[in-house]
Amino acid sequence: MTLLRIRNLSVDFATASGQFRAVDAMDVTVDPGEILAIVGESGSGKSVAMLALMGLLPWTATVTADEMSFDGQDLRAITPRTRRRIVGKDIAMIFQEPMSSLNPCFTVGFQIKEGLKKHLGLDRKARHARALELMEMVGIPDPARRLNAFPHQLSGGMSQRVMIAMAIACRPRLLIADEPTTALDVTIQAQILDLLTDLQAETGMALILITHDMGVVAETARRVSVQYAGQKVEDQPVGPLFETPHHPYTAALLAALPERATSRVLPTIPGVVPGQFDRPRGCLFAPRCAHADELCRTTPPPVQPPGMGLARCHYPLTEEGRG
Ligand code: SF4
Numbered sequence: 094m095t096l097l098r099i100r101n102l103s104v105d106f107a108t109a110s111g112q113f114r115a116v117d118a119m120d121v122t123v124d125p126g127e128i129l130a131i132v133g134e135s136g137s138g139k140s141v142a143m144l145a146l147m148g149l150l151p152w153t154a155t156v157t158a159d160e161m162s163f164d165g166q167d168l169r170a171i172t173p174r175t176r177r178r179i180v181g182k183d184i185a186m187i188f189q190e191p192m193s194s195l196n197p198c199f200t201v202g203f204q205i206k207e208g209l210k211k212h213l214g215l216d217r218k219a220r221h222a223r224a225l226e227l228m229e230m231v232g233i234p235d236p237a238r239r240l241n242a243f244p245h246q247l248s249g250g251m252s253q254r255v256m257i258a259m260a261i262a263c264r265p266r267l268l269i270a271d272e273p274t275t276a277l278d279v280t281i282q283a284q285i286l287d288l289l290t291d292l293q294a295e296t297g298m299a300l301i302l303i304t305h306d307m308g309v310v311a312e313t314a315r316r317v318s319v320q321y322a323g324q325k326v327e328d329q330p331v332g333p334l335f336e337t338p339h340h341p342y343t344a345a346l347l348a349a350l351p352e353r354a355t356s357r358v359l360p361t362i363p364g365v366v367p368g369q370f371d372r373p374r375g376c377l378f379a380p381r382c383a384h385a386d387e388l389c390r391t392t393p394p395p396v397q398p399p400g401m402g403l404a405r406c407h408y409p410l411t412e413e414g415r416g
C-alpha cells in the first residue's frame with residue numbers, strides 16, 4: 094500500500110501584486126520504506142509542497158489537492174488537532190539550518206524529551222532512557238554529557254544530528270529531510286547522508302530527501318522526482334535517470350555534476366526559474382532549453398510516459414534519441 098499520496102497539489106500565495114503559483118499540479122507518491130529524492134533549483138516549489146503537507150504554510154497560502162492522504166487517511170479532511178498528532182509523530186521533518194530550528198534557550202536533552210512527552214506520553218525515566226538511545230543512534234559521542242549541552246555548544250554537524258534524533262524520536266513512518274546537508278562542510282555532508290540512509294534501513298521508515306544536488310541523489314535515493322517551476326517534469330528510478338534522463342532539465346542538472354563535466358569549468362544552466370511575471374505560455378523550461386522550438390514556446394507539453402519514466406516534455410530523450 095502507498096504510504097503517502099499527493100495528487101494535483103497546487104499552492105498559491107496572495108502577494109501585493111497578485112496571486113503567485115508556487116506549486117503547480119504536483120504529484121508525489123511514496124511507498125513504505127522507500128527513499129524518494131525531490132530535486133530542483135531553489136524556487137522550484139519543493140519545500141513549499143512539503144510545508145503544505147505538514148500544514149505549516151502561512152495564511153497567505155491557498156492549498157488545493159485532489160488527494161492528500163497518509164496511510165489511507167485523508168489529510169484534507171482531518172481536524173487541526175489530528176493533524177498535529179500525525180505531523181511530528183508519523184511524519185517528521187528536518188530542515189537545512191539546524192541552528193535556527195533548535196531553541197537556544199534549552200538544553201538538547203530538554204528539547205528531545207519534549208517531543209517524547211508530547212507525542213508518546215513517556216514518563217521521566219523512560220524519556221531519559223529513550224533520549225540517550227536516540228543520541229547513540231545518531232552517532233553523538235558521550236551522549237549523557239551532551240544531553241546537558243546547549244545548542245551553541247555544538248558544531249553544525251552535531252546540531253544536525255540532534256535535529257535528526259528529535260525527528261526520529263517518535264519512530265516516524267516518513268521522514269522529510271529538506272536540504273539537510275546544504276549548510277554543512279563537505280565531509281560532514283557525507284556523514285549525515287550516511288546516517289540518514291543507515292537510519293532508514295534500520296527503522297524501515299520512508300525518506301523524502303529534498304535537494305538541489307544530483308550528487309546527493311546518486312548516493313542516497315532509489316527514485317527521483319525532478320521539479321521545475323512548481324511542476325514535476327520527470328520521475329524515474331535513480332539508475333535509469335542517470336542513464337537516460339528524459340527531460341532536458343534533468344540532463345542539464347546531471348551535466349553540472351563535477352564528475353560528469355567535460356571541461357574544468359562546470360556547466361551551469363543559463364537563466365533562472367521563471368517567477369510570477371515571466372511565466373512562459375508553453376513549456377516553462379523553454380527559455381532555458383537548448384531544444385526549444387515553436388511548439389515548446391506556445392503549447393505546454395503533456396506528461397509523457399516514455400518507457401518506465403515520466404517526462405513533461407514535447408521531445409523527451411529516450412534510448413532511441415530525442416523526439
Ligand atoms: Fe525543452 Fe521543448 Fe521539452 Fe520544454 S518541451 S523541455 S522546451 S524540448
Ligand code: MG
Pocket residue numbers: 135139140141271272
Ligand atoms: Mg527549499
